[in-house]
Every structure is written in C-alpha cells, then in structure tokens.
Amino acid sequence: MHTNANTGGLQFQVDSLLVEVFPSREALGAAAAGHAAERIRELLGRQERVRMIFAAAPSQNEFLASLIQAEGIDWSRITAFHMDDYLGLPEEAPQRFGRFLKEKLFDRVHPGEMHYIRTDGGVEAECERYEQLLREAPIDIVCLGIGENGHIAFNDPPVADFQDPVWVKAVVLDDACRQQQVNDGCFPDFGSVPEQALTLTIPALLSGARLYCMVPGPTKREAVTRTLAGPITTACPASVLRTHPHCTLYVDQDSYDGAWRLREE
Numbered sequence: 001m002h003t004n005a006n007t008g009g010l011q012f013q014v015d016s017l018l019v020e021v022f023p024s025r026e027a028l029g030a031a032a033a034g035h036a037a038e039r040i041r042e043l044l045g046r047q048e049r050v051r052m053i054f055a056a057a058p059s060q061n062e063f064l065a066s067l068i069q070a071e072g073i074d075w076s077r078i079t080a081f082h083m084d085d086y087l088g089l090p091e092e093a094p095q096r097f098g099r100f101l102k103e104k105l106f107d108r109v110h111p112g113e114m115h116y117i118r119t120d121g122g123v124e125a126e127c128e129r130y131e132q133l134l135r136e137a138p139i140d141i142v143c144l145g146i147g148e149n150g151h152i153a154f155n156d157p158p159v160a161d162f163q164d165p166v167w168v169k170a171v172v173l174d175d176a177c178r179q180q181q182v183n184d185g186c187f188p189d190f191g192s193v194p195e196q197a198l199t200l201t202i203p204a205l206l207s208g209a210r211l212y213c214m215v216p217g218p219t220k221r222e223a224v225t226r227t228l229a230g231p232i233t234t235a236c237p238a239s240v241l242r243t244h245p246h247c248t249l250y251v252d253q254d255s256y257d258g259a260w261r262l263r264e265e
Contacts (some may be wrong), residue, residue: 058185064105
C-alpha cells in the first residue's frame with residue numbers, strides 16, 4: 001500500500017485491480033472524473049471518436065458532477081451508451097436509467113452520439129440491436145459501479161455469467177438488487193421496483209479498454225470486501241474486475257472500511 005501523490009488517496013493492488021481509497025464521496029468522484037477526463041483527452045488526441053459506457057445510479061453522482069466540469073473534452077466526438085434499464089416502466093418514469101443519464105450528463109455535455117436502451121418494444125430485437133451498436137467498434141471506457149449484492153450492471157449473482165455468449169440480455173432482478181433500489185431512494189417500496197431489466201453482460205463490460213469503477217457509501221462495504229477479499233466467482237460478480245488489466249476501483253472510507261484487513265487476516 002502507498003499514498004497516491006497526485007490524489008492523496010491510499011492506493012494498492014489486488015490481482016490486476018488497482019484500488020484507491022478516499023476520505024469522502026466528493027474526493028472519490030473528483031479523482032475518478034479527473035482520471036477519466038485525462039484518458040478521454042488522451043484518446044481524442046489520437047483517434048476520431050471515443051466510445052464510452054456509463055452506469056446510472058446515485059453512486060455515480062459525484063463522479064458525473066465532476067466529469068461535466070472537466071475542460072478540454074470535445075464531447076461531440078464521444079459516442080455514449082448506458083449499461084442497463086428496467087423493463088415495464090413508462091418512458092417518462094424518473095427511475096429510467098436513460099433518463100437519469102440524460103439529466104445528469106448527456107443534456108449537460110451533449111455527446112455527439114447517445115444510444116439509449118429501448119424497453120418499449122420487443123425484448124429480443126432490442127438486445128440484438130443494442131449489441132450490434134456496441135460491437136461496431138471497440139469500447140474505450142466503461143464507467144461503472146458495484147451493487148450491494150456485488151452485481152455489475154444488472155448481472156446479479158443468479159444470472160451473472162463470466163462467459164456469457166451475448167452482450168445484452170433480459171434478466172430477472174434478485175431481491176437484494178430490488179431492495180437496493182429502495183435503499184437508494186429510487187422507489188418508495190419493494191413492490192414498486194420492476195422485476196425485470198435489460199443489461200449489458202459481463203463480457204460486454206469487460207470488453208472496455210479502460211474501466212473506472214466508483215463505489216462510495218456504507219451500504220457497499222460488504223460488496224467491496226467480497227470483491228477484494230473473496231474468490232473470483234459469480235456469487236460476487238464484481239470480483240471479476242480483478243482479472244481486467246486496466247480497471248481502477250475507487251472507494252471511500254465508508255465503503256472500504258475493513259475490506260483490506262479481512263484479506264490480510
């Protein structure tokens with residue numbers, strides 16, 4: 001372990017996964033956004049477009065708020081995707097992930113291309129359409145989080161597959177995932193949370209050349225501990241991030257507390 005001279009955060013590595021610990025959500029978000037912005041500018045300096053996938057969740061708020069302030073990014077050369085959305089919600093529902101990102105990011109910076117997951121038509125056809133868009137060219141950057149049950153995107157433990165043959169699929173959400181949506185303040189009660197969603201699969205997420213994973217808050221402590229200290233298994237889907245050659249996990253004192261000690265013991 002050592003301290004990052006640029007950010008002041010504690011830094012260490014678990015397998016291939018770089019971990020940085022910050023004193024607050026705000027510090028975490030600012031540091032992660034700074035790193036992502038630096039990478040975007042670097043890529044724009046040597047290629048015509050940058051293709052990015054974004055997560056939509058309250059855990060991403062500080063990161064997104066800092067990213068939209070980053071200077072020197074020509075967002076007209078960014079192609080943006082998001083990684084999941086609910087089935088069965090009206091188009092105008094505030095809980096829709098596409099709407100979340102539209103309000104928090106896309107309407108602020110105006111990417112040149114924005115590809116939204118459509119949930120108002122045929123599920124199989126939409127999975128095929130969105131997968132085709134994702135596969136048109138390499139994914140440069142994925143900005144993601146980790147759920148309370150260890151999921152990444154909506155790859156909950158019962159449906160996660162590290163070798164999934166498809167890049168987009170329909171899933172049934174497990175109870176822990178649905179409860180998190182209530183805990184996050186997105187829905188008033190468990191029964192209001194949709195039971196199904198469309199999600200990018202784990203191979204789709206891991207196809208990104210560079211991954212930035214932002215996970216603040218005390219409700220994520222157990223998931224962070226299992227991600228870092230447990231076996232690499234679909235019982236904690238986020239543990240697979242330890243196999244990616246260029247992924248950084250950003251945590252704060254609330255989500256990190258105790259995780260590394262458990263691994264050392």
